[in-house]
Amino acid sequence: xxxxxxxxxxxVLKTGQSMTLQCAQDMNHEYMSWYRQDPGMGLRLIHxxxxxxxxxxxxxxxxxxxxxSTTEDFPLRLLSAAPSQxxxxxxxxxxxxxxxTIYEQYFGPGTRLxxx
Amino acid sequence: KNEVEQSPQNLTAQEGEFITINCSYSVGxxxxxxxxxxxxxxxxxxxxxxxxxxxxxxxxxxxxxxxxHSSLHITASHPRxxxxxxxxxxxxxxxxxxxxxxxxxxxx
Numbered sequence: 335x336x337x338x339x340x341x342x343x344x345x346v347l348k349t350g351q352s353m354t355l356q357c358a359q360d361m362n363h364e365y366m367s368w369y370r371q372d373p374g375m376g377l378r379l380i381h382x383x384x385x386x387x388x389x390x391x392x393x394x395x396x397x398x399x400x401x402x403s404t405t406e407d408f409p410l411r412l413l414s415a416a417p418s419q420x421x422x423x424x425x426x427x428x429x430x431x432x433x434x435t436i437y438e439q440y441f442g443p444g445t446r447l448x449x450x
Numbered sequence: 451k452n453e454v455e456q457s458p459q460n461l462t463a464q465e466g467e468f469i470t471i472n473c474s475y476s477v478g479x480x481x482x483x484x485x486x487x488x489x490x491x492x493x494x495x496x497x498x499x500x501x502x503x504x505x506x507x508x509x510x511x512x513x514x515x516x517x518x519h520s521s522l523h524i525t526a527s528h529p530r531x532x533x534x535x536x537x538x539x540x541x542x543x544x545x546x547x548x549x550x551x552x553x554x555x556x557x558x
Contacts, residue, residue, distance in 0.1 A: 369548075376454070376536065376548035392545065424493065439483065439546070441493035 335360050340425050340442035347415040347449045355410040355445050357425030363440070365428045366408040367392070368400065370421040371444075377424065383408055384430075415449045422446050454539055454549040462555045469524035471552045473537035482520050483546060484511055487534040496522070496535075527556045 341356045359366065367382035379392030383402040397419060399411040408427075412419060425442040453476045463469055473482065481500040487493045497504050497511040499520070504511050508527075513520040524531055534551040541547050 374550060376550045377538075378548075379545055382545070422491065426493075438495045438498060439485070440495070441485075444491050444493075 337361065338425055338427055338440050338442040340423075340445050342445060343443065345445060345447050347412070347447065349415060349417060349449060351415050353412050353415065355412075355423055355425075355447075357408045357410065357442060358406050359408075359427040359440070360406065361427065361429075361440065362405060363427035364405070364430045365437075366402065367426050368398070368408070368410045369424045369426065370394065370419075371424060372421050380410065380423075412447075417449045420447060420449045454537060454547050456535075456537060456549040456552050458552060459550070460553045460555075462557065463527055465528060465556055465558050467527050467556075469527050469531070469554065469556075471522045471535050471554070473520045473522070473549055475518050475520075475537075475539040475547075477518075477539065477541060481540060482513055483538040483540075484520075484522050485536040485538070487536060487551065489533065493536075524554075529556045529558050532556050 338359045364385045368380040369377040371377050378394050380394055380398050381392055381400040383389045386402050386405050389400050389402050402408050423445045426439045428437040428439045430437055455474045457472045483498050484496040485493055486496050499511055499513050508525045510523040532555050534553050536551040538546040538548040
């Protein structure tokens, strides 16, 4: 298994440009999520999905869109990049996220995004 | 608002020392998650625990649900343990709320 893969690893955008960060997992996990990590702050949830066709907003969703057309893929779209979106982005997946059970989270390697 | 606080924020120790990292949370939960983030950025899951204690090699995690507190211990610390250690609790919407992390440096 490749686990959770993310592309690209690095990206530089100009303000106003749009782009899509790719995330894929081959573990048949139901739950997938996107986080951003900024210096001195914890991981903050952007969007998440509990299964194909289902997405929901996390703590910091503004400026980002997601879709989940398949179990494997969960792309994150930046609609109009802003300098405030400069961050490291992590995609994660787990078997499920129901009830009060925590299942092990598997993280991708991250995408370092700079918006100038 | 759910909050997860870790202490210390930064910790530097000598090789061989016993390390303790603390995590306090504000909402009663059923389980807590510990992660390790390597200097290169990769994140791996260490523990998920809902009561008592778990041990994996030189790492030990404990949790006290009543006191809303968890600790991560490292015995016989080694420079390769240098990393950021992050804890997380699950909120009422079953979303993970992450602490800011503890940066650990073990000097040889």
